[in-house]
Amino acid sequence: MTTFKSTHHTDRKKIVIKLGGSTLEGLNQSFFSNFKLLQEQGYDVIITHGGGPAINRELEKQNVKTHAINGIRVTNEDAIDIVQNTLIGTVNTKLVFELNKAGIKAVGLNGFDAGLIQCEYLDQETYGFVGDIKEINTEIIEQLSAINVVPVIACVGTSLEGQGLNINGDTVASEVALAVSAESLLLVTDVSGIRILDEYQKEATETLINQWIEEGHIYGGMIPKVQGALQVLEAGVPSVQIVDDSLTGTKILSEIREPNYSL
Ligand SMILES: Nc1ncnc2c1ncn2[C@@H]1O[C@H](COP(=O)(O)OP(=O)(O)O)[C@@H](O)[C@H]1O
């Protein structure tokens, strides 16, 4: 994970909220009211989003087949246009509309806007048009936050030559959280955290997470999510949680200790 030195920090407290594609299609009222509560508590909230299901539908409609390696979509020339158009043209605009309708002033952004997400190719031969983030230009985020406008960032980056590049939504969220020195990163998905044998976990340590992955209790899209969460904790974001749209779920702990352990 890259760490960034930002020249545009303010002392305002920041929370980054990542909305997964699975939740985007039916955000409930408690999401918007909890969101406003965070703002009332003095947090600048920054939204990043994915859009996996919307991308899948559009690819299918246009008969373009893709597959994923380790949770990263291999994105060829046909796919990148569809990914970019769907994330920016459909998913981002819809989400911005919903936020504004709920009385939360929001502006849509993607990696092109004000040079927000600058990338190199992750590995063009293996992944095609997928970005590896090199720099997050936080200036526009700070400026919008300063006037109480919520930046809503689609997970599309740019190469130096202006090629749009696909990036996993959880990765963008982690890198933005680090770049703005967020106090907290909330990864919002369609489940209220990590569920093990039918029970949602309030806390999860690195040791337990690795064990659960090995035993098959954590699978699919949850794997890159928990791994990203652990990485971003280690890189210095103090609090990372996997939550549902009521913003409650599992707190991820990087310390090698059992949850609730006390001396
Ligand atoms: N242990 C687990 N606890 C909860 N969900 C899990 C677990 N293991 C796998 N999952 C799956 O991970 C999904 C969330 O990942 P994903 O669909 O990639 O989310 P998003 O699109 O929100 O980023 C859940 O809907 C669930 O099907």
Ligand SMILES: CC(=O)N[C@@H](CCC(=O)OP(=O)(O)O)C(=O)O
């Ligand atoms: C490179 C890569 O894998 N990009 C993702 C971007 C969308 C995403 O991450 O959406 P969720 O948050 O809904 O999972 C993709 O193409 O599906």
